[in-house]
Amino acid sequence: MAKADIEILWTELEPGCVVTEPGSSKAYRTGDWRSFRPVLNKDRCIQCGLCWIFCPDMAYAQDGEGYYESNPEYCKGCGVCAKECPTNAIGMVEEEEPEL
Amino acid sequence: MSNVNVFAVKTLTQKEYFSSGHRACQGCGETLAVRLVHKALGRDVVVASATGCMEIVSSPLPLTSWEMPWIHVAFENAAAVATGVEAGLKALMRKGKIPNKKIHVVGMAGDGGTADIGLQALSGALERGHDFIYVCYDNEAYMNTGIQRSSSTPYCAATTTSPAGSVKPGQTTWKKNMPAIAAAHNIPYVATACPSYPMDLVEKVKKAAETPGPAYVHILSVCPTGWGMPGEDIIKFGRLAVETGAFPLYEIENGRYRITVDVPELLPIETYLKPQRRFRHITPEMTEIIAERVAKEWELLKRRVEFSALD
Amino acid sequence: MAKQVGMEVSIAAAEAVKLANVDVIAAYPITPQTHIVEHLSELVADGELDAEFVPVESEHSAMSLAVGSQAAGARSFTCTSAQGLALMSEIVFIAASMRLPILMILANRSLSSPLSIWNDHSDVMSVRDCGWIQLFTENSQEVYDHVFIGYKVSENHNVLLPTIINMDGFILTHMFEPVYIEDESVVKQYLPDYVPKFSLHPDKPVTMGAFAMPTLFTEAKMAQNEALKASYPYIMEAWKQWGDLTGRYYNPIEELHTEDAETLLLTMGSFGETAGEAVKAMREQGKKVGLLKLRLWRPFPFEELRRAVSGASKLVVVDRAVSFGGPGGPAASEIRSALYDMDPRPQVHNTIAGLAGRDVTVNDFIQIVESAETKKTDDYEIYGVRG
Known part of the structure; x- marks a missing residue:
């Protein structure tokens, strides 16, 4: 994983600031932007894949049983999946404030 | 309820070429469009991007969301850079300096980078006949700089430089017809698309890639931030844009027009406009003007389909 | 053996670009640079030079296209003058920051207004701080030689910076002068094929032109400045090697x-x-x-x-x-x-x-x-x- 920008020395930059690790943004977790999270009701899910294909954050992946689950590390909680689910199998649930 | 043939999307590749961890807004329609375009194109691509939302959200040093080779240079020159890449790869392959292999070269920009500041570079690139695909991700304003109007902003839409006032209705001009401008270069393939219709989009991008010579794909990319709507509704509004005739889905293959998502009867335009904050000020008179224009354009498109089928 | 011939300096420059076996030429006409691109287009049309000759629609696109082709790993060339340089200057700065070893001949001409096609150095001075290696030439031989020397230095992995060769408009571009034309074998020995450190290819994907927050921008500029300063010994070395091969030595x-x-x-x-x-x-x-x-x-x-x-x-x-x-x-x-x-x-x-x-x-x-x-x-x- 790449160092954080604040830690990088000028001598460590590639010429022209070329980034050599493809897809390295995966190190940046967008999940904490979320105030609602999608929750799947497997009884209703028909495994059609619409939640997966309409996700702008590439947060969905299929589990071993074929269900699509959103990855909390990246899901920003936009709710497109819940809205587009043809069987209303996804609900949006408010995230609880972390206890201090 | 979705228009999509449920399950059809499962035929699309699981592989992602645009990675998570990008910093686009919640419910970004443009990101979704980028994701689908690259599912269609696969691994062997080089992308030249203009400055804009997609550039900023995807490439904050030292991170990148791009899984394939990607270059950003400036705002107005994505087409020139892309065709430079194409010319370079072509020369290197011909001279035996790199192995011969089909690599799709893609130029990408928003509506400002395409219809405004990048129009000259795009026209030059299309005219010269390079084998490349140009994708315009149209979210109908300069969203990255804070929702200023572009020539692709629709009539009456309020933006930060086309505010709705007591005298002005918001944007005072009609949306520039970029696909028609691209088509006027007599290039082999032009299409419009929208991520609300993922299979249609993927099919068109694949066709664009398989077409030798320049191809132009114009994708309506719903922007919840700039248009004023919940992020969860991006698919719905893309669908409404198509079903009201505000953004018809069609392709022009070697001059022949084809409507790819037919709408037997257009929905009333206000069903698309009214729920959006950028249109919330519009009066029934403005709505009427827009409805007339949309109906006329739709008829014109159908005529073009008929005429171009004649030869 | 090199042979001395009389020819217009612009033609000599184009002949050098041919011998450098460039892959891509981005060309937009502007007086007094025109004879260079005209002759290059002839060389390509006659099959004497195997390159993509791309007649772009503006100088802005000329430099943008050269950035794209160089980033793809192709040896790229362009040339311009005055207003053309002013139009492309946005990308001139970016080309250096992205460390792309493009070679550009600048047929020096006054910046408008009043409009003038004639020679001075107001054009190059407008991009003084663009980050390119910048050289001035005095005669045909110097222009000719520096096409090879320029690529040699620029493409060195310890340098990776673009080079501008300044040649005075008309006073040089349109003058007939004797010039030693080198054998292809000498040039090949001096200037091997360009091997990019990074290039745009799906087999090894890289991201070029990412943006920097204020937390990293200063480091990026430090690296760029140090790179240009550090090019000095490689320029000296390239001059020495060229001198040893041809007998023509140059100094700063x-x-x-x-x-x-x-x-x-x-x-x-x-x-x-x-x-x-x-x-x-x-x-x-x-x-x-x-x-x-x-x-x-x-x-x-x-x-x-x-x-x-x-x-x-x-x-x-x-x-x-x-x-x-x-x-x-x-x-x-x-x-x-x-x-x-x-x-x-x-x-x-x-x-x-x-x-x-x-x-x-x-x-x-x-x-x-x-x-x-x-x-x-x-x-x-x-x-x-x-x-």
Whole structure:
């Protein structure tokens, strides 16, 4: 994983600031932007894949049983999946404030 | 309820070429469009991007969301850079300096980078006949700089430089017809698309890639931030844009027009406009003007389909 | 064996680009650069050069296209003048920041307005801080040789910076001069195929042109500045290697009659030949006058300059551009600051002459030196202006 920008020395930059690790943004977790999270009701899910294909954050992946689950590390909680689910199998649930 | 043939999307590749961890807004329609375009194109691509939302959200040093080779240079020159890449790869392959292999070269920009500041570079690139695909991700304003109007902003839409006032209705001009401008270069393939219709989009991008010579794909990319709507509704509004005739889905293959998502009867335009904050000020008179224009354009498109089928 | 032939300097430049076996040429016509791109298009049309000749729709796209092709790993070339450079200048800066070793010939011409197609250095001075290696040439041979030398330095993985070769518009571009045309084998030996450090290819994906937050931007600029400074020994080495192969050696500052000179004249580009005649004439009159011809503009040869001027009491810098509202000409301004710490340092007199191709003769140079010799403090003047 790449160092954080604040830690990088000028001598460590590639010429022209070329980034050599493809897809390295995966190190940046967008999940904490979320105030609602999608929750799947497997009884209703028909495994059609619409939640997966309409996700702008590439947060969905299929589990071993074929269900699509959103990855909390990246899901920003936009709710497109819940809205587009043809069987209303996804609900949006408010995230609880972390206890201090 | 979705228009999509449920399950059809499962035929699309699981592989992602645009990675998570990008910093686009919640419910970004443009990101979704980028994701689908690259599912269609696969691994062997080089992308030249203009400055804009997609550039900023995807490439904050030292991170990148791009899984394939990607270059950003400036705002107005994505087409020139892309065709430079194409010319370079072509020369290197011909001279035996790199192995011969089909690599799709893609130029990408928003509506400002395409219809405004990048129009000259795009026209030059299309005219010269390079084998490349140009994708315009149209979210109908300069969203990255804070929702200023572009020539692709629709009539009456309020933006930060086309505010709705007591005298002005918001944007005072009609949306520039970029696909028609691209088509006027007599290039082999032009299409419009929208991520609300993922299979249609993927099919068109694949066709664009398989077409030798320049191809132009114009994708309506719903922007919840700039248009004023919940992020969860991006698919719905893309669908409404198509079903009201505000953004018809069609392709022009070697001059022949084809409507790819037919709408037997257009929905009333206000069903698309009214729920959006950028249109919330519009009066029934403005709505009427827009409805007339949309109906006329739709008829014109159908005529073009008929005429171009004649030869 | 190299053979000496007479040809227009622009044609010689294009012939060098051919021998450098470039892969992509981005071409947009502007006087006085046109003969270079015209001849290149002929070479490609006749199959003498296997390259993509791309006739773009503007200079902005010419530089953008060269950035794209160079980033794809192709040896790329473009050339322009004046307004063309101004139009493309946004991308000129970016090309250096992205460390893409493009070669550009700049057929120097005045910036508008009034519109003028004639020669001075206002165009190149407008991109002084663009981050490219920048060289001035005096004759056909120097232009020809520096096409190879430029690529050699630029493409070195310790350098990876683009190079501008300045050649004065008309005075050089449209002149017929003798030039030694090198054998292909010599050029091949000197300049092997370009091997990019990074290139845009799906087998090894990289991201180029990512943006930096304020937390990293300063580091990026530090790295860029250090890279340009660090190119100096590689330029020296490339000159030495070319000299060993061809017998033609080059230096950051060329010196003429400087050994015991009390007054030194300093010029850039094609002024050198005329100024050289003037210095010879003054020497014949017993005057201790010498000439410095500044070849390397970026990276600036500080040490060389200080060494070259030591012992002289007056340095007369002839600029071909005006820094409006500033300290005179841009070259003199830089030279003054380069010599500021010298003790003793020569007085620096600055003359701005030859704007937009106005002729500067041997007698003019003599007059410029004689006038400077009467001055007591650093100053500047625009030479020969009426009224």
